[in-house]
Amino acid sequence: MSMTIAHMSRRFGATEVLRGIDLTVARGELVALLGPSGSGKTTLLKIIAGLDWPDAGTLEVNGEDWLPKRAQERRIGFVFQHYALFAHMTVAENIAFGLTVLPRATRPSPRQIADKVQELLGFLQIPQLAGRYPAELSGGQRQRVALGRAMAISPQLLLLDEPFGALDAQVRRDLRRWLREVLVQAGTTTVFVTHDQEEAFELADRVVVMGAGRIEQTGSPEEIHDHPASPFVARFLGMTVELPVTLRAGRAEAPGIDASALARVAMADGAATLFLRPSDITPVPDPEGRFTIRTIASTGAMLRLLLTDGAGGTEVEIEIPRRLAPAGLAEGGHVRLRPEAGRLFARTEPLSQSAAGAFATAHDPDAGRQTALSKEFTR
Amino acid sequence: MSSLANIDAGASARPVRHKRVLPGFGLTMGVTLSYVCVIVLLPVIALVLKGAEIGPERFWAIVTAPRTFAALRLTLSAAAMATVFNALYGLLMAWVLVRCEFPGKRIVDALMDIPFALPTAVAGLALSALFAGNGWYGAILEPMGIKVVYTIWGVALAMSFTSIPFVVRTVQPVLEDLDPQYEQAAATLGASSFTIFRKVVFPAILPAFMTGVTLSFARSLGEFGAVVFIAGNLPMQTEIASLLAVIRLEEYDYNGASAIALVLLAIALVLLGVSNLLQARALRYKGATA
Numbered sequence: 001m002s003m004t005i006a007h008m009s010r011r012f013g014a015t016e017v018l019r020g021i022d023l024t025v026a027r028g029e030l031v032a033l034l035g036p037s038g039s040g041k042t043t044l045l046k047i048i049a050g051l052d053w054p055d056a057g058t059l060e061v062n063g064e065d066w067l068p069k070r071a072q073e074r075r076i077g078f079v080f081q082h083y084a085l086f087a088h089m090t091v092a093e094n095i096a097f098g099l100t101v102l103p104r105a106t107r108p109s110p111r112q113i114a115d116k117v118q119e120l121l122g123f124l125q126i127p128q129l130a131g132r133y134p135a136e137l138s139g140g141q142r143q144r145v146a147l148g149r150a151m152a153i154s155p156q157l158l159l160l161d162e163p164f165g166a167l168d169a170q171v172r173r174d175l176r177r178w179l180r181e182v183l184v185q186a187g188t189t190t191v192f193v194t195h196d197q198e199e200a201f202e203l204a205d206r207v208v209v210m211g212a213g214r215i216e217q218t219g220s221p222e223e224i225h226d227h228p229a230s231p232f233v234a235r236f237l238g239m240t241v242e243l244p245v246t247l248r249a250g251r252a253e254a255p256g257i258d259a260s261a262l263a264r265v266a267m268a269d270g271a272a273t274l275f276l277r278p279s280d281i282t283p284v285p286d287p288e289g290r291f292t293i294r295t296i297a298s299t300g301a302m303l304r305l306l307l308t309d310g311a312g313g314t315e316v317e318i319e320i321p322r323r324l325a326p327a328g329l330a331e332g333g334h335v336r337l338r339p340e341a342g343r344l345f346a347r348t349e350p351l352s353q354s355a356a357g358a359f360a361t362a363h364d365p366d367a368g369r370q371t372a373l374s375k376e377f378t379r
Numbered sequence: 380m381s382s383l384a385n386i387d388a389g390a391s392a393r394p395v396r397h398k399r400v401l402p403g404f405g406l407t408m409g410v411t412l413s414y415v416c417v418i419v420l421l422p423v424i425a426l427v428l429k430g431a432e433i434g435p436e437r438f439w440a441i442v443t444a445p446r447t448f449a450a451l452r453l454t455l456s457a458a459a460m461a462t463v464f465n466a467l468y469g470l471l472m473a474w475v476l477v478r479c480e481f482p483g484k485r486i487v488d489a490l491m492d493i494p495f496a497l498p499t500a501v502a503g504l505a506l507s508a509l510f511a512g513n514g515w516y517g518a519i520l521e522p523m524g525i526k527v528v529y530t531i532w533g534v535a536l537a538m539s540f541t542s543i544p545f546v547v548r549t550v551q552p553v554l555e556d557l558d559p560q561y562e563q564a565a566a567t568l569g570a571s572s573f574t575i576f577r578k579v580v581f582p583a584i585l586p587a588f589m590t591g592v593t594l595s596f597a598r599s600l601g602e603f604g605a606v607v608f609i610a611g612n613l614p615m616q617t618e619i620a621s622l623l624a625v626i627r628l629e630e631y632d633y634n635g636a637s638a639i640a641l642v643l644l645a646i647a648l649v650l651l652g653v654s655n656l657l658q659a660r661a662l663r664y665k666g667a668t669a
């Protein structure tokens with residue numbers, strides 16, 4: 001099935017949770033909704049499922065208006081953030097639920113239902129859990145059961161809300177691969193929500209970045225990683241170093257920064273902000289360098305350097321592999337910065353001290369709003 | 380008493396035992412258990428001992444005497460009627476108070492406490508005034524041939540009035556805590572509203588509901604103050620068991636009084652036992668991990 005959402009907005013009282021969402025999902029596609037907490041991901045998913053309604057906008061599936069349809073009629077598989085398994089039913093009963101509540105006329109026989117449950121349990125690799133209650137399962141097992149319950153009704157569309165939210169890092173990684181295989185094999189159109197970019201990039205065909213109720217960017221994992229469309233996306237994807245620069249003839253210039261590794265961009269001269277990942281900056285020891293090394297911390301494989309700009313007091317955090325660290329890095333020493341890859345956005349308002357701060361992890365798109373008139377650099 | 384001894388051993392420093400995590404566990408447990416023994420258990424034991432003095436034949440004769448039997452039957456029937464009504468209406472009330480938004484909801488919610496807060500005699504007086512032939516309700520009902528005061532209906536009404544908060548107040552918090560996502564999950568799986576209630580919501584509130592219903596029935600069995608005003612207390616017809624026990628006591632017939640009390644006690648205990656068993660069954664999915 002294919003789905004089209006247009007101009008959708010939703011507000012709860014004074015808070016605008018969705019502000020004009022336009023999104024198309026093609027048949028069989030695996031789409032990730034990626035965004036920080038509170039950006040409206042769950043709200044959008046609930047509207048698609050028929051558990052909430054928008055104030056404006058349209059939702060069409062296969063060309064049919066879905067907004068008048070109740071959740072029961074939409075045949076959607078929804079996996080909740082905390083799974084919402086029925087505690088008083090066994091795993092098998094949970095998975096069978098969607099089939100046992102069908103009207104008598106269309107309901108499969110108990111035998112067929114049992115077979116279907118067995119098949120799903122096998123598919124999800126948990127046949128031994130059939131008789132257990134949810135309270136007796138681990139988080140990862142619950143997740144599989146929730147998925148099985150949603151898939152039992154052969155949904156046209158599968159919606160997963162933070163499918164790995166409640167799991168620890170190792171289980172997350174294992175399940176992620178497994179889920180990708182399961183979904184590709186089942187061929188169900190799937191939209192899933194996450195605030196973990198690694199998860200979104202690894203699982204999805206297409207990633208939709210949401211911020212404060214808007215879609216900030218849509219694209220393949222590579223596109224989004226390399227060419228963030230807005231300062232918000234850049235920050236959200238880990239470009240936490242923001243340096244104020246001046247553009248001259250397509251090159252970024254700033255004292256103490258050697259941007260010669262960056263390609264020229266076709267942007268008008270003027271004030272701009274250079275967004276960088278801490279790992280895309282090479283420190284070059286230089287007694288005349290503008291940046292002072294405040295601290296050097298080792299995480300084992302990486303060295304993490306905290307630098308201060310002598311003049312403005314701007315702090316910059318950078319990260320380099322320990323084995324590639326140039327000789328002569330010492331606390332109190334001076335360096336130049338050599339960005340290897342980054343993204344420039346024209347600056348329309350003066351950069352506030354905090355926005356220039358290197359740790360700006362602020363996910364608020366209104367903070368230091370900049371125009372997306374920009375060109376990315378490549379190595 | 381052996382349980383007390385065990386607990387003491389656990390709290391005092393016997394080196395092999397694990398220390399309790401809760402602070403002051405031994406003390407608090409000791410105090411509460413002693414209290415339960417003195418205030419709850421001792422009177423019950425005294426009553427049982429008193430009953431044992433009577434002897435089985437004499438006991439049987441008292442209980443099956445026509446007036447006693449009639450009183451017990453009336454009490455049980457009226458309590459059953461009141462409880463069925465409370466179960467249905469109390470559940471509905473709890474549902475409405477949790478799931479519906481309407482003006483004056485807080486007032487209705489507060490009103491639910493009145494039966495508990497009101498002295499039962501006041502409730503009895505008010506009810507009998509309302510349902511008497513010249514009262515507001517009685518004036519409407521009696522011409523239709525429905526007589527409430529001085530009948531089993533009146534007894535059941537008074538019992539229901541004083542015990543309905545048990546159902547509402549036990550179910551309400553559980554319903555409030557029930558995350559709407561379970562109902563939403565069931566809806567996406569295609570379940571109709573009624574199916575969602577039957578298969579998802581009701582099983583979740585069932586243990587609390589059973590507690591409320593049991594308490595409501597137990598309270599109805601023993602309700603005295605509200606009932607005596609509306610019942611008319613005609614021997615063999617509208618005389619409840621606890622009133623008969625009082626009458627026996629006033630006649631210095633201690634055996635008669637304690638025999639009746641024992642029967643009420645036995646019924647209440649059996650009921651609590653059954654209710655706990657059913658709850659354990661309903662909660663087996665939780666107990667399995669414990």
Ligand SMILES: Nc1ncnc2c1ncn2[C@@H]1O[C@H](COP(=O)(O)OP(=O)(O)OP(=O)(O)O)[C@@H](O)[C@H]1O
Pocket residue numbers: 012015017035036037038039040041042043044195
């Ligand atoms: N029923 C509601 N009433 C009022 N506000 C709500 C309601 N549901 C959501 N919101 C608000 O809408 C905003 C977005 O919520 P939503 O659950 O969609 O975020 P999310 O992107 O899923 O976040 P998370 O990653 O934390 O789950 C939040 O600010 C939240 O407070």
Ligand SMILES: [Mg+2]
Pocket residue numbers: 041042043081161
């Ligand atoms: Mg959410």
